[in-house]
Amino acid sequence: MKKKRRSRLPRAxxxxxxxxxxxxxxxxxxxxxxxxxxxAARAGVVEGTIYRYFPGKRELLIRVVEQWYERILADYDQxxxxxxxxxxRLRFMIWRHLTVIHNDPGMCRLIFNxxxxxxxxxxxTVFDLTREYTRRTLEILxxxxxxxxxxxxxxxxxxxxxxxxxxxxHTWVYLRGEGDFSPDAAADAMTEMVYRGLAHALPAAxxxxxxxxxxxxxxxxxxxxxxxxx
Amino acid sequence: MKKKRRSRLPRAxxxxxxxxxxxxxxxxxxxxxxxxxxxAARAGVVEGTIYRYFPGKRELLIRVVEQWYERILADYDQxxxxxxxxxxRLRFMIWRHLTVIHNDPGMCRLIFNxxxxxxxxxxxTVFDLTREYTRRTLEILxxxxxxxxxxxxxxxxxxxxxxxxxxxxHTWVYLRGEGDFSPDAAADAMTEMVYRGLAHALPAAxxxxxxxxxxxxxxxxxxxxxxxxx
DNA sequence: AACCATGATGAGCACTACTCACTAATGAAG
DNA sequence: CTTCATTAGTGAGTAGTGCTCATCATGGTT
Numbered sequence: 001m002k003k004k005r006r007s008r009l010p011r012a013x014x015x016x017x018x019x020x021x022x023x024x025x026x027x028x029x030x031x032x033x034x035x036x037x038x039x040a041a042r043a044g045v046v047e048g049t050i051y052r053y054f055p056g057k058r059e060l061l062i063r064v065v066e067q068w069y070e071r072i073l074a075d076y077d078q079x080x081x082x083x084x085x086x087x088x089r090l091r092f093m094i095w096r097h098l099t100v101i102h103n104d105p106g107m108c109r110l111i112f113n114x115x116x117x118x119x120x121x122x123x124x125t126v127f128d129l130t131r132e133y134t135r136r137t138l139e140i141l142x143x144x145x146x147x148x149x150x151x152x153x154x155x156x157x158x159x160x161x162x163x164x165x166x167x168x169x170h171t172w173v174y175l176r177g178e179g180d181f182s183p184d185a186a187a188d189a190m191t192e193m194v195y196r197g198l199a200h201a202l203p204a205a206x207x208x209x210x211x212x213x214x215x216x217x218x219x220x221x222x223x224x225x226x227x228x229x230x
Numbered sequence: 231m232k233k234k235r236r237s238r239l240p241r242a243x244x245x246x247x248x249x250x251x252x253x254x255x256x257x258x259x260x261x262x263x264x265x266x267x268x269x270a271a272r273a274g275v276v277e278g279t280i281y282r283y284f285p286g287k288r289e290l291l292i293r294v295v296e297q298w299y300e301r302i303l304a305d306y307d308q309x310x311x312x313x314x315x316x317x318x319r320l321r322f323m324i325w326r327h328l329t330v331i332h333n334d335p336g337m338c339r340l341i342f343n344x345x346x347x348x349x350x351x352x353x354x355t356v357f358d359l360t361r362e363y364t365r366r367t368l369e370i371l372x373x374x375x376x377x378x379x380x381x382x383x384x385x386x387x388x389x390x391x392x393x394x395x396x397x398x399x400h401t402w403v404y405l406r407g408e409g410d411f412s413p414d415a416a417a418d419a420m421t422e423m424v425y426r427g428l429a430h431a432l433p434a435a436x437x438x439x440x441x442x443x444x445x446x447x448x449x450x451x452x453x454x455x456x457x458x459x460x
Numbered sequence: 461a462a463c464c465a466t467g468a469t470g471a472g473c474a475c476t477a478c479t480c481a482c483t484a485a486t487g488a489a490g
Numbered sequence: 491c492t493t494c495a496t497t498a499g500t501g502a503g504t505a506g507t508g509c510t511c512a513t514c515a516t517g518g519t520t
Contacts, residue, residue: 008517047509
């Protein structure tokens with residue numbers, strides 16, 4: 001005698017429950033192996049119910065990823081603001097990305113393999129937020145150039161691509177569940193690589209370069225003094 | 231009265247025809263949008279015929295990509311052997327990868343988004359060949375280290391990841407059909423970046439040492455100021 | 461207690477990869 | 491040339507999956 005309990009939840013709550021279950025099923029099975037029937041079953045509803053809240057399976061994944069991503073990036077800015085100096089800030093951006101992947105490979109796999117390949121990707125907040133944060137990396141590099149710490153003869157876009165692409169490439173084996181990696185070690189190496197690639201070359205130290213760097217030092221000292229008094 | 235002409239081709243030839251058609255349909259539509267029915271229709275056979283030659287749609291894509299990839303890499307070695315010097319050889323590896331993507335974005339999208347995410351990927355010759363050629367890049371780097379041209383204090387794997395990951399990241403917008411890129415310009419920038427990142431630093435001039443110490447002083451002040459305010 | 465907006469249902473549809481019993485083209489043997 | 495075995499090719503049909511929609515019933519409101 002299987003009497004179905006039909007609990008009637010408020011819209012937002014039911015939506016949340018479905019998304020939470022969906023997130024886990026997507027993580028475990030991957031997008032195409034995750035069945036709407038299974039998501040529905042685990043959420044304690046019938047398949048049709050899902051479609052009352054989401055236009056389709058794709059949109060469901062998008063919403064799930066968006067929510068996850070927003071949470072991930074919540075305290076990003078505060079942590080970054082606390083850090084001083086190009087090297088520390090750069091390393092943080094790299095290390096953070098590596099760590100996110102290390103902590104939730106299932107979700108990252110969904111983003112890398114599915115979401116990013118879809119045409120809807122561009123109108124996703126994941127797209128916007130990603131742009132925002134890669135732009136932040138570009139800013140760090142640009143500031144280092146402005147202060148004379150970095151040379152300006154390499155296109156920063158390419159440097160950014162080597163950073164983010166390098167991170168992903170480095171984590172692939174792990175993402176396929178066939179190995180591990182150290183976010184710390186990788187972050188150190190990549191930061192060092194970028195730093196050396198962009199720092200001013202040593203051989204010729206013309207007066208102009210020396211002056212620029214002296215000015216940068218002076219500016220930093222002024223800044224330090226200012227923040228110290230405040 | 232449409233009497234179907236049933237031409238009976240030798241196994242190898244029919245297989246080739248199907249693969250050729252499949253390659254184009256996959257390129258145009260992407261994996262999941264490409265229908266076996268459409269591939270069959272364009273190849274002038276019936277759907278069931280495809281399954282006489284391939285175990286399934288996935289395996290069909292795998293075979294298609296394998297054949298394409300083998301052709302792509304055919305003259306790789308000869309071109310590389312002709313080049314002398316770390317910089318030229320390194321640039322060639324990068325430039326070549328960029329150019330392959332630029333020339334056949336549809337096929338590369340299939341590899342990046344589909345094939346590489348499947349569990350079968352490891353038993354693919356695409357996997358083996360890719361390993362082989364990224365290993366070749368590592369060899370170039372290692373040789374430069376052995377000859378004293380490069381320093382040995384960075385993990386080469388990470389450098390390789392920044393190269394190949396950087397290439398892919400750089401070509402994304404293009405792969406989504408929303409822009410273009412220059413293989414030459416990107417190859418130049420990336421080569422330069424790697425070169426600077428790994429080349430030995432020249433002995434520092436006295437002025438340089440003085441600047442370094444000034445910068446260190448600034449850094450210390452910043453730190454004490456920062457910890458004071460916090 | 462009556463009402464009704466709306467959360468939830470579940471049978472069924474459309475589509476697609478894949479199967480299999482069967483058909484006939486081809487080339488060799490008699 | 492005829493016969494026959496081999497096997498390329500067929501196409502109707504199946505299973506599984508995302509998705510729809512007419513209908514039910516629940517829980518807050520009046």
